[in-house]
Amino acid sequence: MRGLQTSVRNNSTAYGYSLTVTATLGVLAAELDAPTVGQLFLFAAGAVMGVVAVEAAATRGFRERARSEPPQVVVFGSALAILSVGSAVGAGALAAVVLGTGVAWPIGGLLASLLYLLAAGAEMAMAERASRPKRGG
Numbered sequence: 001m002r003g004l005q006t007s008v009r010n011n012s013t014a015y016g017y018s019l020t021v022t023a024t025l026g027v028l029a030a031e032l033d034a035p036t037v038g039q040l041f042l043f044a045a046g047a048v049m050g051v052v053a054v055e056a057a058a059t060r061g062f063r064e065r066a067r068s069e070p071p072q073v074v075v076f077g078s079a080l081a082i083l084s085v086g087s088a089v090g091a092g093a094l095a096a097v098v099l100g101t102g103v104a105w106p107i108g109g110l111l112a113s114l115l116y117l118l119a120a121g122a123e124m125a126m127a128e129r130a131s132r133p134k135r136g137g
Contacts, residue, residue, distance in 0.1 A: 012078035017116055020085050021047055024092035024112040031096035032104060039105040046106035050113025058121075069124055070131070077120070077127035084119035088112045 025043060029035060035043065059066055069077070091111035095104045 012074065012081070013120060016078065016081040016085055016120060017113075019081075020088045020112050020116040021109070023085070023089045024108055027089055027093045028096050028104060028108045031093065032101050035105060042106040043109040046109030046111075047113045048109075049106075050110045051117065054114060054117040054121075069128060073124060073128045073131055076131060077124035080123040080126065081120070084116050084123055087119050088114075088116035091115045 025035075025040075028043070055066075056062060089112065091114075092108040095108040095111055098104075099107055
């Protein structure tokens, strides 16, 4: 059981992000047709920029270390991942429909990363709050 707990705790957020990026790429391809190699690089660049933006904000311009959450918070927060994955993939779909072929690839990747990380952070905050001991009666 300990190995399973470690696996869930150490991989769940990365797994959610992998699902997000893969599903967003699929949604964009379904809406805009198969991407060219250049469009795939634009998608990846947009996704990376989203991660960099959130990391910079979370660490105050890379000047502070990111703190770790307790394992029970990570496990509970990750169980809420349908919200973060769903909102991020939805943003990618919206980019495809609204923006069309040209800019949808990098913007779709950017939005998927931004929304996933921000929503996953909100899920962790909800999990942390729910795991706090109750005060009083």
